[in-house]
Amino acid sequence: xxxxxxxxxxxxxxxxxxxxxxxxxxxxxxxxxxxxxxxxxxxxxxxxxxxxxxxxxxxxxxxxxxxxxxxxxxxxxxxxxxxxxxxxxxxxxxxxxxxxxxxxxxxxxxxxxxxxxxxxxxxxxxxxxxxxxxxxxxxxxxxxxxxxxxxxxxxxxxxxxxxxxxxxxxxxxxxxxxxxxxxxxxxxxxxxxxxxxxxxxxxxxxxxxxxxxxxxxxxxxxxxxxxxxxxxxxxxxxxxxxxxxxxxxxx
Amino acid sequence: xxxxxxxxxxxxxxxxxxxxxxxxxxxxxxxxxxxxxxxxxxxxxxxxxxxxxxxxxxxxxxxxxxxxxxxxxxxxxxxxxxxxxxxxxxxxxxxxxxxxxxxxxxxxxxxxxxxxxxxxxxxxxxxxxxxxxxxxxxxxxxxxxxxxxxxxxxxxxxxxxxxxxxxxxxxxxxxxxxxxxxxxxxxxxxxxxxxxxxxxxxxxxxxxxxxxxxxxxxxxxxxxxxxxxxxxxxxxxxxxxxxxxxxxxxx
Amino acid sequence: xxxxxxxxxxxxxxxxxxxxxxxxxxxxxxxxxxxxxxxxxxxxxxxxxxxxxxxxxxxxxxxxxxxxxxxxxxxxxxxxxxxxxxxxxxxxxxxxxxxxxxxxxxxxxxxxxxxxxxxxxxxxxxxxxxxxxxxxxxxxxxxxxxxxxxxxxxxxxxxxxxxxxxxxxxxxxxxxxxxxxxxxxxxxxxxxxxxxxxxxxxxxxxxxxxxxxxxxxxxxxxxxxxxxxxxxxxxxxxxxxxxxxxxxxxx
Numbered sequence: 001x002x003x004x005x006x007x008x009x010x011x012x013x014x015x016x017x018x019x020x021x022x023x024x025x026x027x028x029x030x031x032x033x034x035x036x037x038x039x040x041x042x043x044x045x046x047x048x049x050x051x052x053x054x055x056x057x058x059x060x061x062x063x064x065x066x067x068x069x070x071x072x073x074x075x076x077x078x079x080x081x082x083x084x085x086x087x088x089x090x091x092x093x094x095x096x097x098x099x100x101x102x103x104x105x106x107x108x109x110x111x112x113x114x115x116x117x118x119x120x121x122x123x124x125x126x127x128x129x130x131x132x133x134x135x136x137x138x139x140x141x142x143x144x145x146x147x148x149x150x151x152x153x154x155x156x157x158x159x160x161x162x163x164x165x166x167x168x169x170x171x172x173x174x175x176x177x178x179x180x181x182x183x184x185x186x187x188x189x190x191x192x193x194x195x196x197x198x199x200x201x202x203x204x205x206x207x208x209x210x211x212x213x214x215x216x217x218x219x220x221x222x223x224x225x226x227x228x229x230x231x232x233x234x235x236x237x238x239x240x241x242x243x244x245x246x247x248x249x250x251x
Numbered sequence: 252x253x254x255x256x257x258x259x260x261x262x263x264x265x266x267x268x269x270x271x272x273x274x275x276x277x278x279x280x281x282x283x284x285x286x287x288x289x290x291x292x293x294x295x296x297x298x299x300x301x302x303x304x305x306x307x308x309x310x311x312x313x314x315x316x317x318x319x320x321x322x323x324x325x326x327x328x329x330x331x332x333x334x335x336x337x338x339x340x341x342x343x344x345x346x347x348x349x350x351x352x353x354x355x356x357x358x359x360x361x362x363x364x365x366x367x368x369x370x371x372x373x374x375x376x377x378x379x380x381x382x383x384x385x386x387x388x389x390x391x392x393x394x395x396x397x398x399x400x401x402x403x404x405x406x407x408x409x410x411x412x413x414x415x416x417x418x419x420x421x422x423x424x425x426x427x428x429x430x431x432x433x434x435x436x437x438x439x440x441x442x443x444x445x446x447x448x449x450x451x452x453x454x455x456x457x458x459x460x461x462x463x464x465x466x467x468x469x470x471x472x473x474x475x476x477x478x479x480x481x482x483x484x485x486x487x488x489x490x491x492x493x494x495x496x497x498x499x500x501x502x
Numbered sequence: 503x504x505x506x507x508x509x510x511x512x513x514x515x516x517x518x519x520x521x522x523x524x525x526x527x528x529x530x531x532x533x534x535x536x537x538x539x540x541x542x543x544x545x546x547x548x549x550x551x552x553x554x555x556x557x558x559x560x561x562x563x564x565x566x567x568x569x570x571x572x573x574x575x576x577x578x579x580x581x582x583x584x585x586x587x588x589x590x591x592x593x594x595x596x597x598x599x600x601x602x603x604x605x606x607x608x609x610x611x612x613x614x615x616x617x618x619x620x621x622x623x624x625x626x627x628x629x630x631x632x633x634x635x636x637x638x639x640x641x642x643x644x645x646x647x648x649x650x651x652x653x654x655x656x657x658x659x660x661x662x663x664x665x666x667x668x669x670x671x672x673x674x675x676x677x678x679x680x681x682x683x684x685x686x687x688x689x690x691x692x693x694x695x696x697x698x699x700x701x702x703x704x705x706x707x708x709x710x711x712x713x714x715x716x717x718x719x720x721x722x723x724x725x726x727x728x729x730x731x732x733x734x735x736x737x738x739x740x741x742x743x744x745x746x747x748x749x750x751x752x753x
Contacts (some may be wrong), residue, residue: 003308004301006340022735024532030275036535047393047744057505089508108749137746233273233299240297247359254559257591381645484524485552493549493735495639498610
C-alpha cells in the first residue's frame with residue numbers, strides 16, 4: 001500500500017531509464033525497495049560492466065529482472081566489441097550475464113548505416129529488447145550531426161526494429177544534442193526530433209531542470225533517460241506533481 | 252568511544268536538518284552508524300514519502316526515532332493535502348507512518364495567514380513537533396517576498412507555536428531567500444532575518460561554502476538545514492574545526 | 503572471472519587514491535565488491551575519522567586492509583594533532599585503529615621544513631606507509647606558493663622517505679594547485695612539477711575532465727587522487743578505454 005494514497009497522485013507510466021554506473025548489491029536492494037516500480041530500464045553505463053566480476057553482474061541483472069526492469073550494457077561496450085569484430089561474442093556474453101536489453105549506438109566510434117541496421121536486426125534476432133541511441137559523445141562531432149541526419153537515423157533505427165531511440169546527452173547533459181552549453185533545451189532541435197513521435201523516444205535528461213521542462217512540455221509520462229540512481233524517486237515526484245516545480249501543473 | 256578523542260574536538264550542539272530524498276534501509280543504517288548523533292531532523296524531502304510503500308516508510312521512521320532523530324514529511328506534501336482539503340487525513344497518516352514532526356510551508360501554494368496559523372496550531376494539538384518554513388520555491392515569487400514580510404511570517408509562526416522556522420533555500424541553494432544566484436549569502440537579508448533570534452531559525456545551507464560562512468559568522472552551533480545525507484559527517488567536521496576551512500577558527 | 507574479458511581491456515596499474523568522507527559498512531562492502539581491486543589508498547578525508555566511533559573505524563580499516571588497500575586518516579587530522587603537540591598520541595591511535603598509512607601535510611596550518619621532515623621520518627619509523635601532500639587549502643595562501651617552492655617541498659619529502667607526494671586539489675578541484683578557477687589544468691605548472699618524476703606523484707583529480715586530461719597526457723597508469731567513492735569504477739573505465747572520452751586512445 002502506497003503511503004499517503006488518499007492524495008490521489010497518479011503513478012507515472014512514462015519510461016524511466018536509470019544510469020547504473022557501478023552500484024553494489026546493497027545499493028541495488030535499496031533502490032529497488034524505494035523506487036523499483038518507477039524504473040523501466042537499468043543501463044550499466046558505458047563499459048562499467050566490463051570492469052567487474054561476472055558473478056556480480058549476474059547477481060545484479062537477476063535483481064533488476066525480478067523487479068520487472070530491463071538491464072542492459074552501455075552502447076559504448078557494444079561499439080568496442082563491434083570495432084574488435086567480436087559482436088557475436090558480445091551478444092553471447094550479454095545473454096550469459098543476464099542482460100535482456102541491448103543498446104546500439106555510435107557515440108564513440110564510426111559505424112556505417114548498413115552495419116548499424118545489421119546490428120539492430122541481429123540483436124532483435126538474438127532475443128534482446130533493443131534500444132538505439134543517436135548522438136556523439138564528443139561535442140564537436142555531435143555538433144556536426146545535422147537535425148536532418150538525426151531524424152533519418154531515428155527513423156531508420158525504428159524501421160530496423162529498435163523499440164526506442166535515445167537522444168544522447170551523456171551523464172552531464174550539457175553542450176550536446178538538444179541541450180546548449182548551460183544544459184538548456186534548444187527548442188527548435190527538440191521539436192524537430194519529437195515530430196517523429198515523442199513516444200518512440202527516450203530523452204536523456206540528467207539535470208533536474210531538464211526533467212522539469214520536459215514534463216511541463218509533454219506531460220508526466222514523457223520517456224526520460226540517464227536518470228541518476230539517487231534521483232529516480234525525485235523524478236517520480238516531479239511526474240506526480242509532488243515537488244514544487246510541478247505542484248498543480250500535472251493533469 | 253569516539254576515535255581520536257584526545258584531540259578534544261567538541262561535538263556540535265547546533266541542530267542539523269538532513270534532507271532524505273528517498274534513502275533505502277541499508278543507507279539509513281549506514282547513515283545512523285556513521286553520523287546519527289549529528290542529526291536532529293530527517294526531512295523526507297517534498298513529496299518523496301508519497302511515492303513509497305507505507306511499510307517501508309514506517310521502517311525508516313522507526314530507525315530515525317530510535318536514533319533520537321525527528322522524522323518529518325516535506326512541507327510540499329502538507330501543502331498538497333491542504334489544497335485538497337485533506338489536512339485531517341494528512342495528520343492521521345503522518346502519525347500512522349511514524350512521523351513525529353510536521354513542516355508547515357507555503358512554498359508551492361498560496362496559503363493565507365489565518366490558515367497557516369491554524370495549521371501550525373492543529374499540528375501542535377495533534378502532538379507533532381512543528382517546524383515552519385518561509386520562502387517560495389519559485390525564484391520569481393520568492394523575490395517578491397520582502398524582508399519585512401518574511402520577518403512578519405517568522406514572528407507569527409513562532410507566536411503560533413512553531414518550534415523552529417526554516418529559511419528556504421531548496422536542494423540547490425541558489426537564487427532564493429538569503430542566497431544570490433551564485434549561492435553567496437546576501438548579508439543584509441540574513442542580518443535582518445537573524446535579528447529575530449538566530450537560535451529560533453534553521454537556515455537551509457545545502458552548499459559547503461554556505462555552511463562554512465554561517466559557521467564562521469555564528470559559531471559551530473548555528474542550526475543548518477537541507478544538508479545532504481552524505482554531507483552530514485563533513486558538516487560535523489566543519490563544526491568541530493576538523494576541516495581546512497575551519498581549523499583553528501572554532502572556539 | 504571478469505565480465506566481457508574477451509574484449510582484452512587491460513586493468514590499470516596506476517594508483518588510485520579514493521576519498522572516503524564517511525562511508526558506512528554496507529557502502530564499503532558494495533565498493534569493495536564492485537571496485538576494490540582498482541583502489542590503492544582509501545583516505546578518510548580530513549578529520550572525518552575523528553567524528554566516529556573507534557570500533558566503526560576499526561571495522562572499516564579492517565575491510566580495506568583485507569582488500570589490499572592502504573587506509574589512512576586525512577592530513578588535516580595530523581596537522582591538528584601536531585599543532586596540539588600530540589603527534590605521538592596520533593600515531594599510536596592511528597595504529598590502534600588499523601590505519602596502515604599516514605598523510606603528512608601543511609594544508610591548514612604552518613609547519614616548518616624541519617618539523618615536516620621529522621614528522622615524515624617518525625611516521626616511517628613507526629611503520630606507516632607515508633604519503634605527503636603539497637598545497638594549501640586556502641586558495642589565496644595556495645597561490646602564494648611558488649612552483650619552485652612546491653618542487654623543493656616535493657623533493658624534500660621524497661628525500662625524507664615519503665612513498666608518494668600528493669598534489670593538493672581538495673574535494674572540489676578548482677582554483678588550487680595545478681588547476682585554474684574552472685578546474686582546467688595549468689599546463690606550465692603541471693609540467694614543472696611532473697618533471698620531478700610523475701611516477702612519484704599522486705595528482706588529485708576529483709573532476710572527470712581532469713581525469714580524462716591526465717590519462718590522455720600521461721597514459722592510463724597515471725596516479726590519481728581524491729577520486730569520489732562512486733567514481734572509482736568510472737575512472738577505471740577511462741583508464742581501460744571503455745568510456746567515450748578514451749575509447750581507442752589507450753594503448
